[in-house]
Each structure stands twice: as structure tokens, then as C-alpha cells.
Amino acid sequence: MEENQILSISIFVTLTLVTLHILKKVFQQKKLNLPPGPKPWPVIGNLNLIGPLPHRSIHDLSLQHGPIMQLKLGSIPVVVGSSAAAAKLFLKTMDLTFASRPKTSAGKYTTYNYSDITWSPYGPYWRQARKMCLMELFSARRLESYEYIRAEEMSSLLREIFGLSGREFLLKDCLSTVSLNVISRMVLGRRYLDGGDGAVVSPEEFKKMLDELFLLNGVLNIGDLIPYINFLDLQGYVKRMKVLSKKFDRFLEHVLGEHEAQRRATGGGNASRDMVDVLLEVAEDPGLEVKIERDGIKAFTQDLLAGGTESSAMTVEWAMSELMKAPGVIKKAREELDRVIGQNRWVKEDDMPSLPYVDAIVKETMRLHPVAPMLAPRIAREDCMVDGYDIKKGTHVFVNTWTIQRDPSIWENPNVFNPDRFVGKNIDVKGQDFELLPFGSGRRMCPGYALGLKVIQSSFANLLHGFNWRLPDNMKPADLNMEEIFGLSTPRKFPLVVLADPRLPLNLYNSM
Numbered sequence: 001m002e003e004n005q006i007l008s009i010s011i012f013v014t015l016t017l018v019t020l021h022i023l024k025k026v027f028q029q030k031k032l033n034l035p036p037g038p039k040p041w042p043v044i045g046n047l048n049l050i051g052p053l054p055h056r057s058i059h060d061l062s063l064q065h066g067p068i069m070q071l072k073l074g075s076i077p078v079v080v081g082s083s084a085a086a087a088k089l090f091l092k093t094m095d096l097t098f099a100s101r102p103k104t105s106a107g108k109y110t111t112y113n114y115s116d117i118t119w120s121p122y123g124p125y126w127r128q129a130r131k132m133c134l135m136e137l138f139s140a141r142r143l144e145s146y147e148y149i150r151a152e153e154m155s156s157l158l159r160e161i162f163g164l165s166g167r168e169f170l171l172k173d174c175l176s177t178v179s180l181n182v183i184s185r186m187v188l189g190r191r192y193l194d195g196g197d198g199a200v201v202s203p204e205e206f207k208k209m210l211d212e213l214f215l216l217n218g219v220l221n222i223g224d225l226i227p228y229i230n231f232l233d234l235q236g237y238v239k240r241m242k243v244l245s246k247k248f249d250r251f252l253e254h255v256l257g258e259h260e261a262q263r264r265a266t267g268g269g270n271a272s273r274d275m276v277d278v279l280l281e282v283a284e285d286p287g288l289e290v291k292i293e294r295d296g297i298k299a300f301t302q303d304l305l306a307g308g309t310e311s312s313a314m315t316v317e318w319a320m321s322e323l324m325k326a327p328g329v330i331k332k333a334r335e336e337l338d339r340v341i342g343q344n345r346w347v348k349e350d351d352m353p354s355l356p357y358v359d360a361i362v363k364e365t366m367r368l369h370p371v372a373p374m375l376a377p378r379i380a381r382e383d384c385m386v387d388g389y390d391i392k393k394g395t396h397v398f399v400n401t402w403t404i405q406r407d408p409s410i411w412e413n414p415n416v417f418n419p420d421r422f423v424g425k426n427i428d429v430k431g432q433d434f435e436l437l438p439f440g441s442g443r444r445m446c447p448g449y450a451l452g453l454k455v456i457q458s459s460f461a462n463l464l465h466g467f468n469w470r471l472p473d474n475m476k477p478a479d480l481n482m483e484e485i486f487g488l489s490t491p492r493k494f495p496l497v498v499l500a501d502p503r504l505p506l507n508l509y510n511s512m
Contacts, residue, residue, distance in 0.1 A: 067083035149186055214489050375444075
């Protein structure tokens with residue numbers, strides 16, 4: 001009898017404690033001051049409100065619910081910052097709290113299980129990778145040492161366009177080629193993608209691979225948002241990620257194999273070290289806090305190739321698209337170029353500080369057409385409070401730069417392309433001016449932004465200085481389609497087709 005009484009009392013106490021615990025959780029949950037947002041549906045949350053261009057759908061929702069807004073995408077709580085002040089809170093004031101990345105299928109399947117610098121979680125591995133980027137791969141000294149490569153490839157680009165004079169062509173093809181050749185020579189040591197004998201992949205196929213990589217890393221994959229149906233792969237994205245991963249791995253294995261053979265043949269004393277050589281050397285350092293495995297080297301190499309190609313080509317194509325509709329801007333830029341550079345040479349990288357209006361065009365393009373309309377997602381590493389709102393650990397955080405960079409409280413006539421808004425203004429793209437964040441800010445800012453900016457500025461300035469541009473078939477500028485595709489970046493939906501007529505003699509383009 002006593003045993004039964006003791007058992008009954010034990011059960012009663014246990015149930016009481018469990019009940020109190022549940023009530024405490026419910027009470028605490030009610031006390032939380034969550035950011036405002038639309039009411040979610042069961043299972044799908046607010047996915048019904050997200051259209052094919054998520055940054056625009058979320059922009060419209062932020063106009064209703066405010067600059068710090070909470071959504072539920074499937075079962076995942078998501079907080080969106082849509083103002084410069086909110087961006088500063090997430091990316092600077094509380095940068096460490098939001099310094100990690102959520103686990104996604106894209107990170108798992110396209111970056112060697114989160115082994116690259118973009119998707120790896122915050123911790124010793126990522127800190128080591130970031131230090132390697134800043135101190136080794138993208139140091140000012142190393143970027144300067146590769147200037148001759150950028151000059152040679154720029155010369156090739158200008159000669160190619162000269163050969164196309166009077167004929168219609170896709171501008172992005174030329175821009176992607178020069179960006180790919182520059183980054184290929186810097187990272188891999190040569191033009192691995194020139195289509196020659198023994199090529200593992202053709203330039204055209206590799207460009208398609210890069211486009212697919214950026215698309216798949218930016219899509220809203222239903223399986224990530226509703227994990228218990230992930231195995232169904234309803235949109236087919238995971239299947240595409242696996243196919244893409246195999247293509248990249250085949251190419252990267254070939255690259256590493258050739259570099260390792262070269263290092264064995266020379267005893268590691270190769271005078272012309274490229275970035276893969278640097279990665280291989282760093283990986284052998286016994287003093288590393290976290291060992292870099294082979295997959296890590298391949299993931300970093302893929303990061304360098306992708307990041308150094310897409311952003312440059314996309315930004316210059318958008319800049320030229322906007323100029324097709326703004327003859328007055330072209331006139332002002334040409335006046336500056338002719339005054340500063342003259343008509344007996346083309347533009348060099350060290351000319352850019354003397355070309356503030358050309359720089360203003362680049363900034364205005366990045367404002368209207370940000371490389372990443374919503375910065376790659378972050379995740380709350382702990383429970384915290386932001387601007388009076390409670391944000392739970394594990395919440396995904398987006399910063400909608402597309403909204404910030406069209407905020408009418410910051411930008412006059414924000415939807416109008418007007419480079420003059422930057423003239424005489426001390427606003428840069430280095431992550432400290434939160435109204436303009438094309439490369440992000442804080443710990444997770446793009447480590448290669450300085451290289452990207454050099455390629456963007458010099459290629460755009462030379463295209464504008466060396467050629468007159470027009471649309472095909474007497475197309476009117478007002479008829480130029482300016483639609484975009486959503487991914488990790490937002491390229492044009494329909495690539496820009498143009499005709500170029502030389503302004504300067506061909507013999508000026510023989511060498512840089």
C-alpha cells in the first residue's frame with residue numbers, strides 16, 4: 001500500500017512539474033514582444049505571400065509591417081531588416097549575434113557540406129577562412145601583383161568588341177568572358193576555360209554552371225522551410241544541386257591534380273603562385289587551428305571563381321542597360337573621360353579616383369540593381385532583443401538591400417536612375433554606409449569586394465570611353481525590358497543585346 005502511495009505521489013509531482021513547465025513556456029511565449037508581421041497559415045506560414053521575386057514581395061510586406069518584420073516561411077521564423085537603421089543593428093551593432101549561417105540544401109550540396117566561406121557556420125573554421133582571405137588571397141599587395149592580368153584581359157575584351165563593331169551581340173557574354181579569364185588566371189594560374197585541348201569544361205558550359213550556382217543558392221527551397229517534406233524535393237532543386245556539384249567537383253579535382261603535380265615537379269618553388277597554390281600551402285601549415293581538408297580547398301576555389309565572375313559581369317551589364325535609357329548621363333560621363341583621359345588612350349585602374357562621375361554611375365547602378373538584393377541569410381546564435389523586439393535563437397535574418405536602396409526617406413526619386421545623387425557625396429560601398437550595401441557589411445561582408453570593384457570600374461569606364469553604343473533594330477530605349485531573375489544575385493531576365501561603334505582607333509588597344 002505504501003509503495004502504491006509513493007508511486008501515486010511521484011506521478012502527481014511529475015505531472016505537476018511538467019504542467020508548470022509547459023505553463024511557464026506558454027506564459028513566457030505570450031510575454032515575448034515579437035516583430036510585427038502577417039499572420040501565418042498552418043504548415044506553409046507566409047509562403048503564400050512570396051512571389052517569384054521574393055525581395056519585391058518582402059519589400060511590399062515591409063511597407064505594411066515596418067522596417068523590422070517577422071515572417072514565417074514554412075516552419076522557419078524569419079526576421080527581415082528593411083531600413084538602414086535596421087541593417088546597422090543586424091550587421092554592426094549585433095554583428096556577432098547574427099554572424100552565422102542557417103543550414104540549407106544549397107550549402108550542403110553545392111559547397112562541400114558548408115566548407116566554403118559563404119555558407120560555413122560561424123566558428124574557428126570560418127574565422128580561419130576569413131583571415132586567410134583578408135591576409136593572403138585578397139590583400140592589397142596580392143591584388144596589386146595581379147594588375148597586369150586584369151590589364152591584359154581588359155585589352156582582350158576591347159579588341160573582341162572592336163571585332164564585333166556594327167554587329168549585334170550579347171554584352172554579357174563578353175563581360176562574363178573577361179571576368180572569368182581574370183579570375184581564372186588569378187585563382188588557377190591560367191585560362192583553364194579557354195576551350196583548348198584537354199579542357200575539362202567549355203567556357204559556355206562553365207558560365208551556365210555559374211548561373212545555376214547563383215540561382216540555386218538564392219531560391220527558396222520548400223524542403224529547407226518545411227524540413228519533414230525535404231525528401232520529396234518538390235521543386236527539383238536538390239536534384240539540380242547534386243548534378244551541379246558533380247560537374248564542379250570534376251573540374252576542381254582536375255585543377256588541384258594539375259597544381260599538385262606542378263608543385264611536386266618544382267619542389268613547391270613555383271615563382272608565379274596563384275591563389276590555388278596559396279590555398280595548398282596554407283592547408284599544409286601545421287599551426288592551423290582547424291585543418292583544411294581537400295573538400296575545403298575545392299570549396300574555397302569555387303567561391304573565388306563564382307564570386308569574382310558573376311557580380312562584375314552583372315553590374316556592368318545593368319550599368320550599360322541604364323545608360324541605353326539615359327543619353328544625358330552618357331554625355332556627362334564622356335565629357336569627364338575626354339577631359340581626364342583624353343582620346344589617345346584608354347582608362348587604367350589608377351585613373352578611377354580622377355573619374356568621380358563614372359564612379360557615381362557605378363554606385364547608382366549598384367543602388368538600383370544590388371548584386372545581392374537580400375544579403376545571404378544569417379541566423380540568430382542566441383535569444384536576443386533588437387530595437388525592443390524579441391528574436392529567438394535559430395531565427396533566420398535577411399537584410400533587404402533592395403528596399404533600403406530605394407527608401408524614399410534616404411533617396412530622392414528612388415526609382416529613377418540618377419548618378420548625380422552621388423556627386424560630392426561621401427558615400428562608399430565598403431560596408432560602413434548602411435544606405436548602400438552592395439557587398440554587405442560586418443564579419444560576413446564579401447571579402448573580395450575590392451577586386452570586384454576594380455574589375456567593374458575599369459571595364460565599365462573603358463566600354464564607355466572606347467565605344468558608342470546603340471540598341472538593335474532601331475529599338476527605342478523606352479522599349480528595353482528591365483526585368484530581373486531572382487537568385488543569390490539578380491541578373492537581367494533578358495540579356496542585353498547591343499551594337500558597338502568604336503570611338504577610338506584600334507591601335508590604341510594593342511597593349512595595356
